[in-house]
Amino acid sequence: MIPKILLLAVLAIFIAYLYQKWQANEDIYSDEIDKSIISAWNASIKLPSRRFSRISVGVNSNVDLIVSGIQLLKSLKVLPGNQQNHNILTTVEDFEETFGFFFSKGMAAERAFTVPDVYNSIIDVADGLPEKEYYIGGNAALMAEKVVSLHPDAKVQYVGPVGPKLRELMPPSISIPELSNIPRDEVHLIMEYSVGDTWGNLQAPVANRFISSFDESNSKMTMLESFFMSLESFRPDLIIMSGLHLLEGQTKEFFNEKIKTLKDRLHAVPKYIPVHLELASMSSGSFLEAILDQVLPAISSLGLNEQELSFASHSKGGPHSEEYLARGQPEVHKIVDMMLWLLKTYGQTKQRVNSKLTRVHFHSLTYHIVGVVSDFWQNNEAALSAGTRIAGRQACDVESLNPEEVDLKIPMQFKLFSGAAERKFNQNDPIISWDLEGFHFVFSPVLICKNPLKTVGLGDSISATGLMYSEFVPRQ
Numbered sequence: 001m002i003p004k005i006l007l008l009a010v011l012a013i014f015i016a017y018l019y020q021k022w023q024a025n026e027d028i029y030s031d032e033i034d035k036s037i038i039s040a041w042n043a044s045i046k047l048p049s050r051r052f053s054r055i056s057v058g059v060n061s062n063v064d065l066i067v068s069g070i071q072l073l074k075s076l077k078v079l080p081g082n083q084q085n086h087n088i089l090t091t092v093e094d095f096e097e098t099f100g101f102f103f104s105k106g107m108a109a110e111r112a113f114t115v116p117d118v119y120n121s122i123i124d125v126a127d128g129l130p131e132k133e134y135y136i137g138g139n140a141a142l143m144a145e146k147v148v149s150l151h152p153d154a155k156v157q158y159v160g161p162v163g164p165k166l167r168e169l170m171p172p173s174i175s176i177p178e179l180s181n182i183p184r185d186e187v188h189l190i191m192e193y194s195v196g197d198t199w200g201n202l203q204a205p206v207a208n209r210f211i212s213s214f215d216e217s218n219s220k221m222t223m224l225e226s227f228f229m230s231l232e233s234f235r236p237d238l239i240i241m242s243g244l245h246l247l248e249g250q251t252k253e254f255f256n257e258k259i260k261t262l263k264d265r266l267h268a269v270p271k272y273i274p275v276h277l278e279l280a281s282m283s284s285g286s287f288l289e290a291i292l293d294q295v296l297p298a299i300s301s302l303g304l305n306e307q308e309l310s311f312a313s314h315s316k317g318g319p320h321s322e323e324y325l326a327r328g329q330p331e332v333h334k335i336v337d338m339m340l341w342l343l344k345t346y347g348q349t350k351q352r353v354n355s356k357l358t359r360v361h362f363h364s365l366t367y368h369i370v371g372v373v374s375d376f377w378q379n380n381e382a383a384l385s386a387g388t389r390i391a392g393r394q395a396c397d398v399e400s401l402n403p404e405e406v407d408l409k410i411p412m413q414f415k416l417f418s419g420a421a422e423r424k425f426n427q428n429d430p431i432i433s434w435d436l437e438g439f440h441f442v443f444s445p446v447l448i449c450k451n452p453l454k455t456v457g458l459g460d461s462i463s464a465t466g467l468m469y470s471e472f473v474p475r476q
């Protein structure tokens, strides 16, 4: 008689074999779905009949300096002391203690220096390290870079704080007027560490990064007036702005003053020149409210993600106001409800003829949606497809997507908005368009890169790409 244990072992091996076969089949099946989505994008993406040709971008930029955290601390001859978090950094000791605090936990963190001298001396040491990398940083500079890469024939002007290093890094085809010059770059120091790295008696449990900065121009938006001044001679047909979120560290008076200036300058921009604003993560509800109430009616197009959208809805009493606390991927119908609310509340409607807002471009990890006031924007399907396709391409850092390197993570059944019927996702028709209460919406899933290499500035790339494939048709 065969021992029971042997029988069980054989059975276990057989089940494992079946499972593996099923898994392989699943992979082939999901690769097929990915491929049909890529084909659908390819078929849908076409340039609009009238493309933007003069694009003005501003106003936040910096240089990202990436170094090994431990190498830098060794060069600074700093050893770990107390591990203690400081919300703002003023001394080398604050810096050392805060780094130690997050390093020993393996937690990502970002802290600002309030005084330049200490920070600059740290940067000088980091700059002297044999191994370091410099990159373009800041949403606006990244969007300018994306726009010229997509559309090399276009004239692109960038205005924002540009020091000597950033000028070197920016593509030479971008025109940067002299009024952008600052004597010393605003550097964001990114200290990377790997799992198991040791510093004194501390050891990193996981790989992560600690970011510190001292921003004068960005945090005070000093280039705002210069930006609007430069528009007169440049005569853009599209304006792209970002950097408002960086004002959060300022006093309420300072912030309100800047917002008022921005609002006045935006209202002076002729209606036939669309202005896109890219939002970024904010933590102050009252600052966000001021941006919504005062800036939104003065811009044509808004780019944002689920955190910003749900925080806006929460701050202003919109639908699904508890969604901003939710973890995980947001449900499609909730996002559409909130976009519809945003367009109805701030967009150009019969009740609000003076508002300029006619487009909202939403991007999350797993899907994107664009909502426009019908007829103001054309080529929306192509624009949204181009934005979703670039998300996977840039994250994987490839020219063309390979189905094996990406994953689809949307539910296979969902509603397009509250009150709509559930629908099955159709891989052969993945880009969905519909009209709702005078607005036109387009949905497309994202193919998420399994092993992402480049995630910095992904939202900026998505929004810039969507704009370059869009056509603005102002009403007379």
Ligand SMILES: *[C@@H]1O[C@H](CO)[C@@H](O)[C@H](O)[C@H]1NC(C)=O
Residues within 6 Å of the ligand: 035, 036, 038, 039, 042, 400
């Ligand atoms: C999509 O287009 C790219 C070129 O942009 C091409 O390399 C790729 O093979 C196409 N993929 C599919 C599935 O049609």
